[in-house]
Amino acid sequence: MNNQVFAAIQNRDAGALAQYLPKDNQRVVNPLAEKLVDQLFLNLAQIFSTGRRTPEETGAMKQQWIMAFAENGITTKAQIAAGMRIARQQYTDFWPSCGKFIGWCKEAYSTAAGLPSLDDALAEFERYCANRDRYESAEAFPWSSPVLYWIVLDVRRAMYRYNHTEAETKKALQAQLTRWTKKIAAGETVPTPAAQIENKTRAPSTAELMDKDGEYQRKGAELLAMIRAKQKGATL
Numbered sequence: 001m002n003n004q005v006f007a008a009i010q011n012r013d014a015g016a017l018a019q020y021l022p023k024d025n026q027r028v029v030n031p032l033a034e035k036l037v038d039q040l041f042l043n044l045a046q047i048f049s050t051g052r053r054t055p056e057e058t059g060a061m062k063q064q065w066i067m068a069f070a071e072n073g074i075t076t077k078a079q080i081a082a083g084m085r086i087a088r089q090q091y092t093d094f095w096p097s098c099g100k101f102i103g104w105c106k107e108a109y110s111t112a113a114g115l116p117s118l119d120d121a122l123a124e125f126e127r128y129c130a131n132r133d134r135y136e137s138a139e140a141f142p143w144s145s146p147v148l149y150w151i152v153l154d155v156r157r158a159m160y161r162y163n164h165t166e167a168e169t170k171k172a173l174q175a176q177l178t179r180w181t182k183k184i185a186a187g188e189t190v191p192t193p194a195a196q197i198e199n200k201t202r203a204p205s206t207a208e209l210m211d212k213d214g215e216y217q218r219k220g221a222e223l224l225a226m227i228r229a230k231q232k233g234a235t236l
Helices: 003-010 014-020 031-047 055-071 077-087 098-112 118-134 146-162 166-185 206-210 215-235
Strands: none
Touching: 031 055, 031 077, 055 098, 077 098, 098 118, 098 166, 118 146, 118 166, 146 166
């Protein structure tokens, strides 16, 4: 790695880095994704005026956004439109990072599907963990919405199984929200939490397993009757 490339990385100079990319890698593979991001950048430029870039810097930046969208499941116009709704609510002129915009897309898209926000899901997770011992079962807990029953319990099981950190737990909550967003978009409904019926059938004892035909029990009853008869005769 020469000094110029190292300096470009240190300074996060997208335009300079673009000059060192192979020509075949300077264009994205998917032209539809490129067109989608082109339109997104035009829209973002109308909202966030600070941080103008050269065409070379913008081109390199777009490629990073396209790859990040693919890696994080942002693949539809509806998701990007959801992110733009939050972008228009910002009180800043500074261009958002790719990660922040992806977070906006996921949060707004989940909310549009009737799901809670990530902050609401995290608050419900913490409330359940703090108060679960007050209720007979998870089904008896007063959930804010039925979907949080499934989300919180799945994330909590994963937290204990894999010893998740707070950051990993929050990431797992977001993954569950995204999963349920896709389910609802596909027409699925959220099942209502229902307590499982307790199985009150007593398991057979060891003696019962060894005396399946009842022979030992009959012999025992006969022997007991003989002993009682002898005892009764002795007292007369």
